[in-house]
Amino acid sequence: MTFREAIRKAMSDEMAADRNVVLFGEDIGVYGGCFKVTEGLWKEHPNQVVDTPVSEEGFTGMAVGAAMMGLRPIIEIMYADFYTLIFDPIVNHAAKTHFMSGGQFCCPITVRLPEGSGTGHGAQHTQSPEALFMNGVGLKIVAPSNPSDAYHLLRASIRDNNPVLFFEHKLLYPMEGEIASSPIEIGKAKVVRDGLDITIIAYSHAVITALKTAEILEEHGIRATVVDLCTLNPLDKNTIWQQVRKTGRVALIQDPNGIGGIEAQVCAAICQDKETFNSLKCQILQFSGKDTPIPFSKDLEKATIPQPEDCAIEILKLFEN
Amino acid sequence: MLNSRYFEEKTEELFKAGLIHGTTHLANGQEASQAGLCMALDDGDWIVPTHRCHGFTICNGSWPVAMFSEMFGSRLGLAKGLGGSMHMPDKQVCNLGSSAVVGSGVPLATGIAFYQKFQSTGSAAFATSTTQNPRELAPQPVKNMSVAIFGDGASSRGSVHESMNLASIWKLPVLFYCENNHYGMSASSDKMISIDRISERAAAYNMPGKLVDGNDLEAVYNAVKEASTYIKEGNGPYLLEVMTYRFKGHSKSDRRLYRTCDEEQMWMLRDPILLFEQKMIDCGYVTKQEVLDIEKQCHEYMEVQAKIALEKSNDKLSAQEVEKMVYATQEDRK
Numbered sequence: 001m002t003f004r005e006a007i008r009k010a011m012s013d014e015m016a017a018d019r020n021v022v023l024f025g026e027d028i029g030v031y032g033g034c035f036k037v038t039e040g041l042w043k044e045h046p047n048q049v050v051d052t053p054v055s056e057e058g059f060t061g062m063a064v065g066a067a068m069m070g071l072r073p074i075i076e077i078m079y080a081d082f083y084t085l086i087f088d089p090i091v092n093h094a095a096k097t098h099f100m101s102g103g104q105f106c107c108p109i110t111v112r113l114p115e116g117s118g119t120g121h122g123a124q125h126t127q128s129p130e131a132l133f134m135n136g137v138g139l140k141i142v143a144p145s146n147p148s149d150a151y152h153l154l155r156a157s158i159r160d161n162n163p164v165l166f167f168e169h170k171l172l173y174p175m176e177g178e179i180a181s182s183p184i185e186i187g188k189a190k191v192v193r194d195g196l197d198i199t200i201i202a203y204s205h206a207v208i209t210a211l212k213t214a215e216i217l218e219e220h221g222i223r224a225t226v227v228d229l230c231t232l233n234p235l236d237k238n239t240i241w242q243q244v245r246k247t248g249r250v251a252l253i254q255d256p257n258g259i260g261g262i263e264a265q266v267c268a269a270i271c272q273d274k275e276t277f278n279s280l281k282c283q284i285l286q287f288s289g290k291d292t293p294i295p296f297s298k299d300l301e302k303a304t305i306p307q308p309e310d311c312a313i314e315i316l317k318l319f320e321n
Numbered sequence: 322m323l324n325s326r327y328f329e330e331k332t333e334e335l336f337k338a339g340l341i342h343g344t345t346h347l348a349n350g351q352e353a354s355q356a357g358l359c360m361a362l363d364d365g366d367w368i369v370p371t372h373r374c375h376g377f378t379i380c381n382g383s384w385p386v387a388m389f390s391e392m393f394g395s396r397l398g399l400a401k402g403l404g405g406s407m408h409m410p411d412k413q414v415c416n417l418g419s420s421a422v423v424g425s426g427v428p429l430a431t432g433i434a435f436y437q438k439f440q441s442t443g444s445a446a447f448a449t450s451t452t453q454n455p456r457e458l459a460p461q462p463v464k465n466m467s468v469a470i471f472g473d474g475a476s477s478r479g480s481v482h483e484s485m486n487l488a489s490i491w492k493l494p495v496l497f498y499c500e501n502n503h504y505g506m507s508a509s510s511d512k513m514i515s516i517d518r519i520s521e522r523a524a525a526y527n528m529p530g531k532l533v534d535g536n537d538l539e540a541v542y543n544a545v546k547e548a549s550t551y552i553k554e555g556n557g558p559y560l561l562e563v564m565t566y567r568f569k570g571h572s573k574s575d576r577r578l579y580r581t582c583d584e585e586q587m588w589m590l591r592d593p594i595l596l597f598e599q600k601m602i603d604c605g606y607v608t609k610q611e612v613l614d615i616e617k618q619c620h621e622y623m624e625v626q627a628k629i630a631l632e633k634s635n636d637k638l639s640a641q642e643v644e645k646m647v648y649a650t651q652e653d654r655k
Contacts, residue, residue, distance in 0.1 A: 019444065022439075022445045029449070029450060029451040030451050042449070042451045046446070046449060046451070046452070047444035047445055047446040047449060048444070048445060049449060049451070050445055050448045050449055050450075051449070051450045051451070052487070053483075053486060053487065053490070055483035055486065055487060057428070057479060057480050057483060058428050058431075058479075058480055058482075058483025058484050058486070058487050059428075059483075059487060060428075061425065061427075061428025061429055061431070061432065061480055061483075061484070062428045062429075062431045062432040062435055062484065062487055063432060064428070064429060064432060065369075065417070065428060065429035065430060065431060065432020065433050065435070065436075066432035066433070066435045066436040066439070067432070068417065068429070068432070068433075069432070069433055069436035069437075070436055070440075070654075071432075071435070071436050071439065088422060088425055088480070089425070089428060089429075092420070092422050092425065093420060093422075093425060093429065098646065098647065098648065098649040098653075099403060099646045099647050100400060100403060100404050100408050100410075100418070101400055101404075101408075101410045101412075101418060102398070102399065102400035102401035102402075102403055102404070102410075102646070103401070103646060103649075103653075104400075104410055104411075104412045105410065105412065105417070106649035106653045106654055107649075108649075108654065137647060138647050138648065140648075159651075160651075161649040161650065161651055161653050161654050162648050162649050
């Protein structure tokens with residue numbers, strides 16, 4: 001099953017289980033969604049798939065109000081870049097609902113955001129804006145890297161009584177994989193490769209970069225652990241601490257640019273814990289997208305995000321002496 | 322109306338005495354708009370007020386002690402003291418609470434209407450467009466509606482216009498209730514809005530729009546009743562513009578430099594409470610003395626409410642309790 005199909009199946013299974021699960025978004029019906037993720041859902045669940053006008057702020061705010069009453073809406077934002085239009089309903093309203101109502105209301109809404117570059121769509125259709133939501137208290141943020149996690153985490157997101165932002169890297173849509181029988185929970189990171197020399201921490205598409213980097217390192221006799229964060233908020237600090245202490249060396253890889261990013265938060269977490277901090281044998285390496293908007297041309301676009309070969313060269317320098 | 326007025330007067334007094342932290346937005350002068358609306362609602366109709374929410378909250382049936390307590394920041398407050406003057410949600414009486422982002426409560430209210438129609442018709446089929454055009458569906462009667470309350474200032478927000486379009490294509494049971502008090506903070510609606518009557522904007526969204534004297538309780542009540550009937554027959558949204566005036570400034574820091582004393586005086590002569598009392602006396606329903614007695618009774622009632630809240634005002638949530646309020650648990654909704 002592909003990543004795309006896993007997301008579709010997660011939505012379909014939840015819609016079948018709960019009539020309150022309703023999907024809203026632009027061109028998600030007959031068209032099948034901009035990335036064909038919702039293809040055919042309207043046939044399976046004719047009363048739960050709602051095509052909306054181009055009114056991201058309006059329909060998201062509407063879904064927030066409906067969620068407070070009893071609906072479990074899923075919102076598809078065509079490109080994650082349009083996050084700017086939903087900031088008010090999500091950050092100022094959904095995220096604060098439980099708190100500001102003194103616990104009277106909750107807001108179980110899931111926002112699906114296809115993100116990432118590599119598609120040649122220019123700087124307003126290729127961003128990965130998860131970091132901009134990290135500071136919005138009251139949100140949960142999920143960014144899976146494979147079909148199985150996507151399936152289980154999306155189902156958990158829909159069932160969660162809090163607003164969840166679900167980031168789907170567009171390059172992952174065709175990725176094939178089996179759906180594991182044991183579900184992964186929101187808030188838990190995963191060790192996807194085990195090695196004793198260095199711990200590489202990544203999430204979403206960058207997990208693939210991390211695994212490729214680990215393969216190159218292995219050719220040079222360096223054994224890497226790779227941690228897939230899966231959930232960005234709340235961050236699984238325990239797994240991070242445990243896996244860093246194991247090797248004493250850390251490399252962080254993320255696709256979006258670095259300023260104020262997820263890696264900075266992971267770095268802070270590592271430095272907060274005395275035992276983990278003391279276990280470090282060298283500086284922490286940070287590989288992130290360049291601090292530029294994503295360029296259009298193919299080669300430049302690729303050069304903007306970290307590549308495995310470049311990461312491996314820098315990591316190998318740690319072992320030179 | 323009297324309870325609203327005395328609540329605002331007491332609030333102002335408590336602020337001036339330094340007993341309440343933060344800011345407040347008083348609605349003295351807008352009581353007929355608040356009472357007229359709430360009196361015309363049926364059980365199960367929801368409201369989403371504006372940041373100037375005290376009057377709507379009182380008229381919709383909330384406990385004044387819990388409202389004063391909210392402003393004292395105590396545990397007894399409607400939002401456990403986490404919201405303050407602008408945030409008084411009360412699920413028990415179908416009040417979602419206000420957004421303090423002007424105009425952002427309107428899509429939330431539209432969402433309530435979506436859910437009401439969803440509950441009433443059994444699914445979201447009324448909004449799906451793959452095999453039908455939802456605009457062409459026959460009206461489906463609904464039991465309840467949602468009221469999106471907003472001011473003249475908010476009428477310029479994109480979220481308001483987007484909500485009106487959404488509500489119209491899916492025939493959602495929402496009353497867009499524009500409380501035009503002539504000023505968005507200091508900005509006069511004459512200068513900031515491209516047309517003279519906000520209600521005329523209804524035409525752009527294929528819904529009825531009506532203008533009503535917001536200082537006339539009976540007129541407001543009748544207009545809301547008429548709109549409610551139209552909406553609950555399943556015809557879709559309705560825009561009601563209610564013309565009124567706030568006697569006080571925008572918030573407690575406002576020196577009102579943007580308007581004249583003459584203008585204020587003119588509106589004070591049209592005080593909605595005085596107009597209604599006079600009408601009741603003229604019709605022979607009450608005597609002048611009875612009016613004075615009712616005023617005294619309401620005034621004393623609100624004094625007692627404030628006193629109870631003040632006595633309990635030191636009972637606040639602990640920092641640990643506050644941290645636990647950020648996320649809902651899975652027990653909150655199963």
